[in-house]
Amino acid sequence: MGMKQRTNALFKLAESHYEAGVANGTQSRMHGWNDHVLPTALLSREIAKKAGGSAEEQELAFVAGLLHDWKRLPDQKLKKLGKEDCHERDSAAFARKILQVYGYSPEETESAAKAIASHSFGLSPENGARSVANAEGIVARALKAADKAGQLGAEGVWRRNVFLGEAKPNFTLEQARDYYGKRIKKFEEFAAAPEGKTLLACKGAKQGWKLMREYEERLHSEEAEAKKSKAVAGFYREAGATGMFLFGFGCGAKGWNEARTAKAYAAGFPIIRAKWLKAKLKKEEEAVVLKGLAFTKRLLV
Numbered sequence: 479m480g481m482k483q484r485t486n487a488l489f490k491l492a493e494s495h496y497e498a499g500v501a502n503g504t505q506s507r508m509h510g511w512n513d514h515v516l517p518t519a520l521l522s523r524e525i526a527k528k529a530g531g532s533a534e535e536q537e538l539a540f541v542a543g544l545l546h547d548w549k550r551l552p553d554q555k556l557k558k559l560g561k562e563d564c565h566e567r568d569s570a571a572f573a574r575k576i577l578q579v580y581g582y583s584p585e586e587t588e589s590a591a592k593a594i595a596s597h598s599f600g601l602s603p604e605n606g607a608r609s610v611a612n613a614e615g616i617v618a619r620a621l622k623a624a625d626k627a628g629q630l631g632a633e634g635v636w637r638r639n640v641f642l643g644e645a646k647p648n649f650t651l652e653q654a655r656d657y658y659g660k661r662i663k664k665f666e667e668f669a670a671a672p673e674g675k676t677l678l679a680c681k682g683a684k685q686g687w688k689l690m691r692e693y694e695e696r697l698h699s700e701e702a703e704a705k706k707s708k709a710v711a712g713f714y715r716e717a718g719a720t721g722m723f724l725f726g727f728g729c730g731a732k733g734w735n736e737a738r739t740a741k742a743y744a745a746g747f748p749i750i751r752a753k754w755l756k757a758k759l760k761k762e763e764e765a766v767v768l769k770g771l772a773f774t775k776r777l778l779v
Contacts, residue, residue, distance in 0.1 A: 481537055484580045491576075492544040506552045507735060508641040514628060519543025522624035525676055531616040538586055539620040542593040545573045546621060553645035570595035593618035597625045599664045613673045623677035626668060630686030632777040635693045636740045639723050643730020654723060655701060658694040665691065689776065693719050696773065709763050716750050718770035722777060744778040 496515050499505025508514065519540050526539035549568035551561075570591040577587040596613040613622040628634060642649055642657075668674040669687065678684050696719035704711040704720070714720040722743065729739040754767050 481533075484582065485537055485541060488541060488544060488576075488580055492548075495548065504551060504555065505547075506550060506641070506644065507733075508637060508644060508730075509547045509550050513637075513735065515544065515547055517628065518546065518621075518624045521627055522621045525623050525680070526616050526620035528679075529616050529620060529676060531620070534586070535589075535616045535620075538590045538617045539593070539624075541577070541582075542573070542590040542597075542617060542621045543624060545569060545576070545590070546594045546597050546625065548572050566595050566598040589615070589617050593621045597622045599661075599668070613671070619673035619676055622668075622673040623680075626665075626674075627677055627680070627683065627686075630683060630690050632689060633736065633740075634686065634690050635722070635777055636726055637736045639726030640730035640734065640736045640739050643727035644733070645730075647731040649727070651720070651724070654727070655698055658697050662691060662694050692773075693722075693777065697723060700770075703766055707760075707763050707766075709757065709759055710766050713754055713767050713770060717747075717754070717774045719773070721750075722774065740778070747774065747778060750774075 492515065493511055496505055496511035500507050500510040520543070522543035523536050523540035526536045531539065546569055547565060549572055550563075550565035553563070573591045573594050574587055577590060578584070582590070592615075593613070596618050613619045629638060642654060646653075665674075665687070669678060678687060700714050700718050700720045704714045715724065725743050726736075726739050729742070734742075751771055754771065757767070759767060
């Protein structure tokens, strides 16, 4: 089987697997075919190309993207089974089996499997970090960079908040702040690594990275500001990083997707804005509200 034929056959298998998984509840909606897997695979191939990868490395980066979340079960399913998320390891093990069936050489199979095993941060909202191998080589670095691209910018903010609502419906705001604090540190490490530098060299990535980091830092700073004033606390329940988290999280728990959630919030934002611009606030409260409204507007996608 030639390169194009085996990739096409694997593509069809992956598409049917992820779509069936979302339909029957064995695959996270936020990590489904159209929302995450296919865009990641396509970007992984493009990044490998930009990095000077050979035709074979570009194909393997694409293939690794197709398989990287194969064994990613929804968090609620994992909880029922009493298992912890090790999807990068389990998906790599599956790749080692299926790629040989589809005619990939042992060397090609191992290259894709190692990329899959190292694509995750290994950061769980409830259980902290788990050990994940470093991404080494063009294929692995391309996949890791592509996987993290979906977390940048306004779209990435909405995706993460909705995903947490879907995965952890009993999660508290305090737990979320702690989790996002750990994510900031992980992304700082990632940005300094070769795969992070590769991603940030892509068009719009630096701006998206800056906005994502600003959002997660604000989620923490708003907690202190809310304690100073009841009015400010009320505002942050509706807008700013905190309000957007609460809205996105609640929609995720209801089964909404990222696009529907962002659209619904954008439709309601003019009402929120008008309400707080008319509110009788002290000068310092008014300054906080204006800043929060401006920040919120930047995240409406």
